[in-house]
Amino acid sequence: MHTILPFFLAMIAAIVLLNMWATKLKIAYPIVLVVFGLLVSFIPGLPVVKINPDLIFFIFLPPLLFEAAWSISFKEMRRWWRIIGSFAFLVVFFTALAVAVTANYFIPGFTIALGFLLGGIVSPPDAVSTGAVMKFVKVPTTTSAILEGESLLNDASSLIIFRFALIAVGTGQFVWQEASLDFLWMVLGGAGIGLLLAWIFVKAHKHLPTDASSDIALTLIEPYLMYWIAEQFHCSGVLAIVCGGLYMSNQRMTFLNSTSRIRGYSVWESFVFILNGIVFLIIGLELPEIVGGLRSEGIPLGTAIQYGFLVTGILIAARIISAYAAMIATIIFRPAVAPRIPSVRRRLMMPLLLGWTGMRGVVSLAAALAIPITLENGSPFPNRNLILFITFVVILLTLLVQGLTLPYFIKYGHVFDDFVDEEKEEDVRKEVKQKLKQHTYHFLKTKHESELNSHAGIERILKHWEEKNQTNNTDWMDEKVKAVLFEMLESQRKFLSELNKDISMNEEIIRHQLYQIDLEEERLRMI
Structure with missing residues (x-):
């Protein structure tokens, strides 16, 4: 404890300093944190950062998703629910399928179930990374609302794929009838439990003699309760947090007073910033242990890097193809809601931009680390270290390549010039x-x-x-x-x-x- 505590305090101090440096350089801070963590990981003598896979979801995801649900515009989500829903569910499934087929064909020892497991891990774009990049460019409210809404819901859809693939790998079979019923229960049960608990929490805030400090303390434990209770009923804890958070966000003016809202905003902003910073640093710090696991399994590092590049290319291509398919479907079936862009070139550039916003981050790392080390029969989980390494390469490449180029793409591609008058x-x-x-x-x-x-x-x-x-x-x-x-x-x-x-x-x-x-x-x- 006496060696780990100073290390974590140093991590928080480094997060703050690196964020200031990233702001000065006008670079998204997740990129700087990942690179810094990667460089620090090669310093000898530092303690090895290990997180219990069973706790990774419970520690990081509930507050991050809850805060995201409070920040998003529910009105804009309702307005653009078709495209948000298609990107959050259809595109995620298409991406996971593309990764599964590619991994099964090109990576030795990868079954379709393992491919879907990898696809569920790397398919959801990261809201934090995209938001951090978007700070440095001006985009229309419509675009930001679609990206925020998609990133909020695709976490739930990808983790559902991840869970079913994990069961298929562990049991060696996949029964479609049972899976369909389980899927419905996970979705409907998770959403229902989240809304029910959110309603109870709102009533508690209203009728209990709470002050600002107790209100903030309650909001800090509420996402953990939503997630834990939903998981106890074998529902989607992620959907419970998303639905419950959206409900409470819509009611915030009625059950929180001005003091609680103002102080809570500052507390949550700092809390989420530290959590995100720790996760992105861990992404870099975990690399030596992952590489060591690859070597123990006899997988050459160069070969694993090639697999990482291959999966990253499939992810980017699948998202861009999906964006163009969504544009064509909108023009054919819903022309009234299609963006009014007089320039053909810019109309063709818009899906490319949406496809280029698919940086990966917190959720992908959390899912990869949550893979159990052994199966229920005690045998090692197949290709766990390779999946972890591919996930790391995907996160690093998408952050560096897409994250660094996206602002210049938006600025010099003049994609949003036609939207200036509309905004x-x-x-x-x-x-x-x-x-x-x-x-x-x-x-x-x-x-x-x-x-x-x-x-x-x-x-x-x-x-x-x-x-x-x-x-x-x-x-x-x-x-x-x-x-x-x-x-x-x-x-x-x-x-x-x-x-x-x-x-x-x-x-x-x-x-x-x-x-x-x-x-x-x-x-x-x-x-």
């Missing part, structure tokens, strides 16, 4: 603020008109919203004025929630404005 994000932001000002002024005028001439503080509120002048003088602030202001802020939240129902409204802007209202409420509480 008008700054205009939308100004429009929301102007509508909010009008609503606030109308609310005060109609709600408290009888008190305008009898109370100097309320009259000053109205004047403040008429002129929008800031003042440091708070002598006029008493409990009556605070009550009016709190009521006004709650009215603003309700107005923005109604405004967000407009399908054309950018939810990210609405959330930003709601966050500003929370900050204003906290400022009032401190006066």
Whole structure:
């Protein structure tokens, strides 16, 4: 413990410093962390990083998926559910199938079941890597919503493939009838348990006398409970977290107060950042042990690298083919929802861009490490070290090749030039603020008109919203004025929630404005 603890503290310090360096270089921090972990792994004398395969899913995935579900726009997911669903399920299955067939044909000793196991591991693109890359480029809200929604759901679909393939490898057989029933139970049961538990958690937050600290503490344990309980019923714990997280995210304005939301945002941002950083460092640090496992099995390193390159090429090709197939299907069957791109060249470039966003990361590593070392009969799990090595090569190549080139592809390919006028994000932001000002002024005028001439503080509120002048003088602030202001802020939240129902409204802007209202409420509480 005394040797491991300083090592992990050094890991966290390195994550923070490398993130600052990556931001300065304008490179996605997962790329820098993986390369750094790889370089550090060759330093002699460092402790070997080992994680119990049975705990890898339980430690990292629940909070990462829960936070992702809270961050995504549910409205945008509903709007683009067809393409999100096709990429999250059909494309993942097609990719896993392509990897399974290729591995079975080209890699000695790989059965179709082992191929599907590898395919389920490497098929889901990583949301963290894509999000980190997208920070440095400007993309339309539509594109980012599709990528975020896909990355949230494809984790569930790929891990379901992984689980069934693991059973097939262990038992040596695959019964389609039983598998179909198990699949339905995993999907429907996981989603149902997640929604039920989320509803219970929302009620608990509402009716228990919680404060900000206890609210945040509860949100930290809730994803673990969703995952654990769903797994006890042999359902998909990942789907339970995704569905439960989406439900709670949609209800966050009703069961958490402004203090809990503001403080919780900071806590979760730091917590998830550290978890992601540790995982990407582990990706690099695990390489020497994986290579040692290959040597013990007599597999030449050069041959294993060739297999990694082969699988990576299949993944990229399968995703690009799927993106073009989705575009063609949309134009034929749903032309009304197809993006309006006047340029033929840019229309052809868009699927290529979506296909090029398939960086792999946290989920692939977690799934690979979760492969048991031995089968139930005690024999070694076949080709475990080779699967781990191929997964490592896939993650490294997609992060370096696609991750480093994607920003330049977007910037110099002029893929989104035609979307500039459609977005008008700054205009939308100004429009929301102007509508909010009008609503606030109308609310005060109609709600408290009888008190305008009898109370100097309320009259000053109205004047403040008429002129929008800031003042440091708070002598006029008493409990009556605070009550009016709190009521006004709650009215603003309700107005923005109604405004967000407009399908054309950018939810990210609405959330930003709601966050500003929370900050204003906290400022009032401190006066």
